[in-house]
Amino acid sequence: MSAGLVRSIRDLVVVVQFEQDYPEIGELLLSGKDNQAVLLVNHLKAPDMAVCLNILGDRSLQKNMPAERTNQGLTIPVGLPIMGRIMDALGRPLDGLPLTEAPGLKYKDIWRVAPRGMSFKASKPELLETGLKVIDFFTPFVKGRKMGIIGGAGVGKTVLIMELIHNIAKSGQGLSFFTGIGERIREGHELYETLKQRDLLKTVCMFFGQMDQNAAQRVLVALSGVAAAEYIRDEEKKDILFFADNMYRYVQARNELSTILEQIPSEGGYEPTIFSDVKMLQDRLSSNENGSITAVQTIYVPADDLSDPAVQMIQHELDGTIVLSRKVAEEGIRPAVDLIHSSSSLLSPDIVGQRHYDLSVKVQAILQKYESLRGIIAIIGENELSPSDRADFAKARQLIDYFSQPMFVVEAFTTQKGQFIGRENMLRGVEAILGQQNAPAA
Numbered sequence: 001m002s003a004g005l006v007r008s009i010r011d012l013v014v015v016v017q018f019e020q021d022y023p024e025i026g027e028l029l030l031s032g033k034d035n036q037a038v039l040l041v042n043h044l045k046a047p048d049m050a051v052c053l054n055i056l057g058d059r060s061l062q063k064n065m066p067a068e069r070t071n072q073g074l075t076i077p078v079g080l081p082i083m084g085r086i087m088d089a090l091g092r093p094l095d096g097l098p099l100t101e102a103p104g105l106k107y108k109d110i111w112r113v114a115p116r117g118m119s120f121k122a123s124k125p126e127l128l129e130t131g132l133k134v135i136d137f138f139t140p141f142v143k144g145r146k147m148g149i150i151g152g153a154g155v156g157k158t159v160l161i162m163e164l165i166h167n168i169a170k171s172g173q174g175l176s177f178f179t180g181i182g183e184r185i186r187e188g189h190e191l192y193e194t195l196k197q198r199d200l201l202k203t204v205c206m207f208f209g210q211m212d213q214n215a216a217q218r219v220l221v222a223l224s225g226v227a228a229a230e231y232i233r234d235e236e237k238k239d240i241l242f243f244a245d246n247m248y249r250y251v252q253a254r255n256e257l258s259t260i261l262e263q264i265p266s267e268g269g270y271e272p273t274i275f276s277d278v279k280m281l282q283d284r285l286s287s288n289e290n291g292s293i294t295a296v297q298t299i300y301v302p303a304d305d306l307s308d309p310a311v312q313m314i315q316h317e318l319d320g321t322i323v324l325s326r327k328v329a330e331e332g333i334r335p336a337v338d339l340i341h342s343s344s345s346l347l348s349p350d351i352v353g354q355r356h357y358d359l360s361v362k363v364q365a366i367l368q369k370y371e372s373l374r375g376i377i378a379i380i381g382e383n384e385l386s387p388s389d390r391a392d393f394a395k396a397r398q399l400i401d402y403f404s405q406p407m408f409v410v411e412a413f414t415t416q417k418g419q420f421i422g423r424e425n426m427l428r429g430v431e432a433i434l435g436q437q438n439a440p441a442a
Helices: 133-138 157-171 185-197 215-235 247-260 274-284 309-315 326-330 354-380 387-402 408-414 423-434
Strands: 003-010 013-017 028-031 037-046 049-054 066-069 075-078 106-109 146-151 175-181 204-209 240-245 293-300 320-323
Touching: 003 049, 013 028, 013 037, 075 215, 106 215, 133 354, 133 423, 146 157, 146 309, 157 175, 157 185, 157 240, 157 293, 157 408, 175 185, 175 215, 175 247, 185 204, 204 215, 215 240, 215 247, 215 274, 215 293, 247 274, 247 293, 247 309, 274 309, 293 309, 354 387, 354 423, 387 423
Parallel strands: 146 293, 146 320, 175 204, 175 240, 240 293
Antiparallel strands: 003 013, 003 066, 013 049, 028 037, 028 066, 037 049, 075 106
16 A cells, blocks of 8 residues: 655644555545544645545544555445444444344445436336324325425424334335434434334434534435445345435534635535535435435424525425424424425325325315414404304314324323324325314324
């Protein structure tokens, strides 16, 4: 292996000089005591100067230390043997168990994407049941599409995504990959323990780059999770459910790296490459002739501001958004979904059917009327409303209560048994409230 010399060290940024045999962007270099410092080549400042990121934040690095080329990028273990495991951004197990060589265990460079020649043959949209009435009705999941869960701090984004993973794993609708980007260690531990206790780990693989880790690891863990999902899709030819918590933290980590790399921020204070950073990752969450990747992403909203540039950027890549509201959460409704502002381009007759679509139009009309009537009632009282307005107001209240649902992953805290409601029962329940038939609400 050829080597360069460390010329400067500033936080995570390490500049390595080479006299010849220059490294490639994305290549790993090894330096520090016993070659334990892993450096990722971010860009070349001059033909002989490689600007690197100290991925593990190793403190043994000193000026003029050698940095050896590895002639390879960051490779992680992939394949069916990693299902049921929990790993970090570098593909190292975090569950305390060894990563044993097994048939089907391979290694993949996280930067390597599927050949562009692959295409996805259009087929009839296939609905995925989540068992959550509010999601299956307002923002139905379709195989191979992207959905977002948007909300501020503490409104239940992570709990909702945990419930989705639980329900989909329990119903056996596919293999799931969960990538924790910059979230709390406690939340990752709770998800792992919940799946383990319910014997659902075997269909889920998890990658974690939590908020206590540096920005480089929080960025790379997203790419590692995507690379592992791509391999199962392309080589094992399986359909994948990919969960990312939290996509805003990915942008935030990119922003931190941009700052320490001394890049000039764009308007809004984010990194100048925010569009390409988000687009590159989202484009890899795609389907092809081998299989599909259905993506569900949580998006933290800073200061509850939905107009934030990063939030808007991520939303543009999604087919539907589930908006969680602090106001709804304060009313004790769980999941705390804002029924009016949640929307999906997939809620159309050719995907969900005419019956479901017609019901959604009627429900949205009643909910919109409910919002306008709330202001009037606050002033003059409900008794002053016309009989038809009172009837619609009562129906709206029934619908709001109906779409609230106890969840499996919080049974220990709420003492309420979780529910999985099938799509047909959910539609019948809505019809019963609207007075279209006498079927009992689920």
